[in-house]
Amino acid sequence: MKLDERHLIQLAAVVQTGSVTGGADLLGMTQPAVSRTLSTLEKRLGEPLFFKGQRPLQPTPLARALADQGNAMLSASRKASETVKFFREGKAGSVRVGGTPFFMDALISSMTAEFQNSFPEIRVDQSYGYVRDLREAIHADRIDLAICPIDILGEGSGLVFEEILPGRNVVACSVLHPLLNKRKPTARELLEYPWVAPPAGSPLYADLHSILLSLGATEIKIRYSGGSLASVINYMTRTNALTVLPHSVVFAYRKDRSLTALPFKIPHPDRALGILRPADAPYLPAVDKYAQHIVGGFQDLRHLIKRHEDAVVWGG
Template structure:
């Protein structure tokens, strides 16, 4: 015998609350409709569901067993409704974000943790890549958004971008580097030291080569290359090597007091850190909530980074 699940849920509500009126109110139904459901169910079963004359209503053994099944369904229905509502307001779901390694490790990972304090049911799947790979992943619907530095976005690319931080590079070194003893180190003096190359594919690698050529280098002393942000930091801490980093990354490491920037303004391409999304793609509310959190986080950081830049790079 097949029993309508809705009938079991209504029976469970009545047993749970001890009355038809109360059970109907729990489900948001009219009391006469629930009474009719219980009567129809008893007629179909050929057995009573409640002991006659008992108030509050007391279920028979069959009524109680069926109500227990209905309670499971009622709980599942309530959970499903909560999940739908949570998804609609961006409190649950999955956010697939890709980004360039240095920015993701130094800045975005912390913002992800902050986001999940208020959105604990949102899962964040993070991946690494540079602009060409991230653009391809967006178009293939493998990620929902990308956070990366870009120079210019071609019209007709099918992507939208929102700038979250102006780009500026600095020369990073350990806090005890000999060049920091000089009030204003000269570009030619930088060529006396070895350099750490950013990871292959990073736009910083092209920036480093262009920078050293502008200093008059005929040979680039690359001592270490291919490392992650953490390995580059640990290398710099133990050597008098130099490297090119976004100032915002150096800013994010300021509390460790191990890496800093040389007080030297250097040329670099016009570039901005941006959030990239597909123009034709409908995003889930959780993705929009996450993007807004990233924008707000960088809005707060922008002024602090600017002050740090003025103090460290120009104000020594």
């Protein structure tokens, strides 16, 4: 025998409240409509649903068993309604974000944690890549947005880019590096030390080679290359090697007392860190709320980074 799910939900509401009127109010229906449902259900079952003459209404064993099924449906219906409500308010859903490894590990992962402290029902799936890979991932609908450094976004790309931090590179080293004893280290002194190269294909890799050539290097001493941010930091804290990193990444580790920047000016790259999204993307409240959180986090951060750059890195 196939029963109408709506009839079971109405029966559950009446059993839960102990009256037809209460059940109707719980479901936002009229009392006559619920009464008709109960009458139809009794005729279909061929037996009564409630014991006669008892108030509040007392369900029969069969009615109670059916009401249990109706309660499960009612609960699922309410949960579905709540899911829709939370989704529309940007309090539930998922965000697929990709980004360049060093920025994601140093800055974005902690911002994501702060975001989910406020919106625990939003799932965030993070992946890594550089600009070319991230653009392909967006067009293939594998990610909703990317956080990466970009120099030029050509017309007709189908993407929009929102800058969140200007490009700023520094020469990074261990907090115990000998060159920190010098007020103004020279290019020649920098070239006496080995260097750590970021992963090949990253913007930083090109920046490193460009900077070393501008310092007059004829032979580039690359001692270690291709590691993750954690491995680069672990390596540098145990050696006197140098590397080129975004100042924001070095700034993020200032409290760890593991990494710092030398007071040596190098050219800033002609690019900016920002959020890359499809130009014609459908409105996804959770994704939009996540992007707003990242933008807001960098609005606070960029002033602190600039102050640190002026006061510490360049010594005022």
